[in-house]
Amino acid sequence: MKNNLKGAMSVFAFSFTQTVKSKVFIVTTLLSIAIMIVCSVATSEESGIVGANKGNIKKLVINDSVPLPQEMYEGLKKDYKDLEISFTEKTVEDFEEEAVDNEEYNDTVVAFVNFNHYFDIQLYKNNSSDIGEIEMNQFADTFEEVFNDMKNANCNLTEEQKKLIDMPVSTKVTLISEEKDINNDSQAEASKFMFVIIVFMLLVMCGENIGTAIVTEKSSRVMEYILTSIKPLALVIGKVCSAVAATSIQIAAIVAGCTISNMYSKGSSDAVNAAANLSIGSLKIEGSPAEILLGVLVMIAGLAIFALLSCLVASTASKIEELAEVNRVYTFLVMAGYFGGFYFFTFGSGLSNAIKNVFYLIPITSVFVLPIDLLTGKAGIMIGALSVAVMLATLWLLFMFVSKVYETLILYNGQKIGFKQLVGIYKQNK
Amino acid sequence: MxxxxxxxxxxxxxxxxxxxxxxxxxxxxxxxxxxxxxxxxxxxxxxxxxxxxxxxxxxxxxxxxxxxxxxxxxxxxxxxxxxxxxxxxxxxxxxxxxxxxxxxxxxxxxxxxxxxxxxxxxxxxxxxxxxxxxxxxxxxxxxxxxxxxxxxxxxxxxxxxxxxxxxxxxxxxxxxxxxxxxxxxxxxxxxxxxxxxxxxxxxxxxxxxxxxxxxxxxxxxxxxxxxxKSYGRVNLCVKVEGDIENLIKEADLTVVNKTPNEYQLKVNKEEDAKVLLEKILQTNLPLIKFELREPTLHEIFVEKVGNVHEE
Known part of the structure; x- marks a missing residue:
């Protein structure tokens, strides 16, 4: 086995370096980042809030049900010098009724401070507020900092208050509108769809990169030379890892573009902001470490399955012109997983457990849906482990098939090979 | 090694x-x-x-x-x-x-x-x-x-x-x-x-x-x-300024190839070549080339592969 893998690292290093320094890669990556930034700026301009995501919070109304000393909230003025702080007895419901579509509240944040084993701070702004989402989140962070500063400061606190202040602090930013609570939950929902899109992009781009690399070597006949030094398995592993790494960089660049766009965006629910809000923070990570680990394993196994499929499909073509044609099978499988993922997250709540399990267990769809559900604790360890087992079994079967036919296929130059011929080659090499 | x-x-x-x-x-x-x-x-x-x-x-x-x-x-x-x-x-x-x-x-x-x-x-x-x-x-x-x-x-x-x-x-x-x-x-x-x-x-x-x-x-x-060596010297190349067609027929030799003034011939034994040489010399035609040699690899290749294809 060790001998079979000898040289894989060299193949990876060469393929990765050449891909990353190719003009096509650089141009497409920069273009993706530029498109995301331009889109976000255009959206922000439309909203008239370019550069207005700082200093829009003028007033803070606090309902402190604990209560804590009012002077501790003065700590907020360290970052917000002109902040007017006032206190109220009004409830969330009162505020919702009063603040919705009320322009007077456009520069106001209302904070509800509760205590139930930990500090629960809920920050509200109304739907027409000038305050951007990023600014609200920054304000929430400042609020937490003030609480943490309190722990170190020698304030005139009673023993009971000192005990209280040592408890954990949790903040939640909420948008008050007639639709109510469209913010964090909708962001989490958008993040799920964004995850599906990102997996789709990753698989399509990986497939394209792997396919192009293999067919280029086949059509340029470099393959024959390389095979005098290394085994086909090492070649496949090096190529696949390089394609995955290069694609991951592109995806990371696109996500970075989304994040930058978020810097300029207001917390609205349009598509760009949905993309921009793809931070893991938008998702409630409620899965246990084991579930998170299973999620990562599902992701890796899924990528490996699709990468092997891509290798297999690409090796049936001999010329670069044939690649698009042979890649149809691969694209169909990725599309099936993509639409499956969308269907799952759109109708997820209405699906029976049996149907959900089918989505979790089929390797083509599980890579699109299971990692997120494991991360958010919606799928348990049992189904996660079962899915990983199914994926590993699929991977093994696929690997056995590919290893039998790949050796013949990578040296084959002729008309493209059909499924029947593939099975024939497998039987022959068995 | x-x-x-x-x-x-x-x-x-x-x-x-x-x-x-x-x-x-x-x-x-x-x-x-x-x-x-x-x-x-x-x-x-x-x-x-x-x-x-x-x-x-x-x-x-x-x-x-x-x-x-x-x-x-x-x-x-x-x-x-x-x-x-x-x-x-x-x-x-x-x-x-x-x-x-x-x-x-x-x-x-x-x-x-x-x-x-x-x-x-x-x-x-x-x-x-x-x-x-x-x-x-x-x-x-x-x-x-x-x-x-x-x-x-x-x-x-x-x-x-x-x-x-x-x-x-x-x-x-x-x-x-x-x-x-x-x-x-x-x-x-x-x-x-x-x-x-x-x-x-x-x-x-x-x-x-x-x-x-x-x-x-x-x-x-x-x-x-x-x-x-196993083939022997059976390939004869003759270049003469004049027509020696009849002489070749008389010597009963096989013409493998013919170009203007030059013949590629196949002989069964070296003596057959000597007979032809004597006849040419008797005609007093100017003899430019008379070479008896082993077959080239090209000739062996064509013969071997050609034979298999004919079979």
Whole structure:
């Protein structure tokens, strides 16, 4: 086995370096980042809030049900010098009724401070507020900092208050509108769809990169030379890892573009902001470490399955012109997983457990849906482990098939090979 | 050192493309694998190099199984291949790395080979008028120059066993001579070389031993000189200023080929040639050429492969 893998690292290093320094890669990556930034700026301009995501919070109304000393909230003025702080007895419901579509509240944040084993701070702004989402989140962070500063400061606190202040602090930013609570939950929902899109992009781009690399070597006949030094398995592993790494960089660049766009965006629910809000923070990570680990394993196994499929499909073509044609099978499988993922997250709540399990267990769809559900604790360890087992079994079967036919296929130059011929080659090499 | 190919059989489905191929190289030199297109030469080479799995047989290097990932092997494939979009230096360094040659050593060897093969200007392009030198990609080179780069790739690891599949095809006479000289140098260094070629004159120039295969079967094998000797001096070339058609008929000789004033004849024994010579001299026609010789490899090849095809 060790001998079979000898040289894989060299193949990876060469393929990765050449891909990353190719003009096509650089141009497409920069273009993706530029498109995301331009889109976000255009959206922000439309909203008239370019550069207005700082200093829009003028007033803070606090309902402190604990209560804590009012002077501790003065700590907020360290970052917000002109902040007017006032206190109220009004409830969330009162505020919702009063603040919705009320322009007077456009520069106001209302904070509800509760205590139930930990500090629960809920920050509200109304739907027409000038305050951007990023600014609200920054304000929430400042609020937490003030609480943490309190722990170190020698304030005139009673023993009971000192005990209280040592408890954990949790903040939640909420948008008050007639639709109510469209913010964090909708962001989490958008993040799920964004995850599906990102997996789709990753698989399509990986497939394209792997396919192009293999067919280029086949059509340029470099393959024959390389095979005098290394085994086909090492070649496949090096190529696949390089394609995955290069694609991951592109995806990371696109996500970075989304994040930058978020810097300029207001917390609205349009598509760009949905993309921009793809931070893991938008998702409630409620899965246990084991579930998170299973999620990562599902992701890796899924990528490996699709990468092997891509290798297999690409090796049936001999010329670069044939690649698009042979890649149809691969694209169909990725599309099936993509639409499956969308269907799952759109109708997820209405699906029976049996149907959900089918989505979790089929390797083509599980890579699109299971990692997120494991991360958010919606799928348990049992189904996660079962899915990983199914994926590993699929991977093994696929690997056995590919290893039998790949050796013949990578040296084959002729008309493209059909499924029947593939099975024939497998039987022959068995 | 020795290379032994024992009873190699390779099939594609039900079709046997290499049938019981065996040969041995027990001393440095060039071993020729000859055959028509589709005879099974490249499949044999790929099987020997372990690129293709084969049904039965053994490939031994110094008595042990030949494993190209452990033994230093150089290979120049029949159909040339380089990454078209990558720079020459990058891919040569990559090929060297796959063969376990360090970067520093590879750079040194690339420089030496580039000088020998006269491709320095493509690998180390000079700067023009203060502008940065434009590094060449493989696709920017002519076919012949690409072939030189590939030969460099095959030789960069200083291989013990060198496999050259049609090394001279597509080269102009000057570059063909350059390649021939390099092959001679490698032989002088004690390298084992397997070479396939359609150019019989080239094979005759280098090879002592050969195998001719046709449709996967060995049709002739052995030492070239001995093979030729076994045929005897039966080929007669006669050039006379005048018509000797009747004299040839009288001597009962077979005309293999006829060009103006020159006849290629087949004789059964050397005495038949002497009879014809006496008759020509009696006519007083000016005799320009009268050569009785062993058959060329080309003639042997055509005869052997032609015979099989006729059968």
């Amino acid at each position: 020795s290379l032994e190919v024992k009873n190699l059989v390779k099939k594609y489905g039900d079709k046997t493309v290499v049938n019981d191929l065996s040969f041995t190289m027990d001393k440095p030199g060039v071993y020729a694998l000859l055959g028509t297109n589709g005879a099974g030469k490249t499949t044999s080479i790929r099987s020997i190099l372990g690129m293709l799995a084969f049904e039965s047989g053994e490939i031994l290097w110094n008595g042990g199984k030949l494993d190209t990932s452990k033994i230093n092997v150089g290979y120049l494939a029949e159909e040339r291949g380089l990454y078209p979009k990558y720079t020459l230096m990058d891919q040569l360094l990559y090929f060297a790395k796959l063969k376990g040659v360090s970067k520093e050593e590879a750079k040194k060897r690339i420089k030496d080979w580039a000088e020998k093969l006269q491709v320095t200007e493509y690998i180390y392009p000079p700067a023009v008028k203060g502008k940065k030198a434009k590094v060449k990609k493989a696709e920017e080179l002519s076919k012949g120059n690409q072939q030189k780069i590939q030969l460099m790739a095959a030789l960069i690891s200083d291989p013990e066993l060198l496999v050259l599949d049609e090394p001279l095809s597509g080269l102009d006479p000057v570059n063909a001579d350059l390649f021939k000289n390099i092959i001679k140098e490698e032989v002088a260094k004690g390298k084992y070389i397997i070479m396939s070629s359609h150019q019989m004159a080239t094979i005759e120039e280098f090879c002592e031993d050969l195998t001719i295969i046709d449709k996967g079967n060995v049709v002739l094998q052995g030492n070239l000189n001995e093979i030729k």
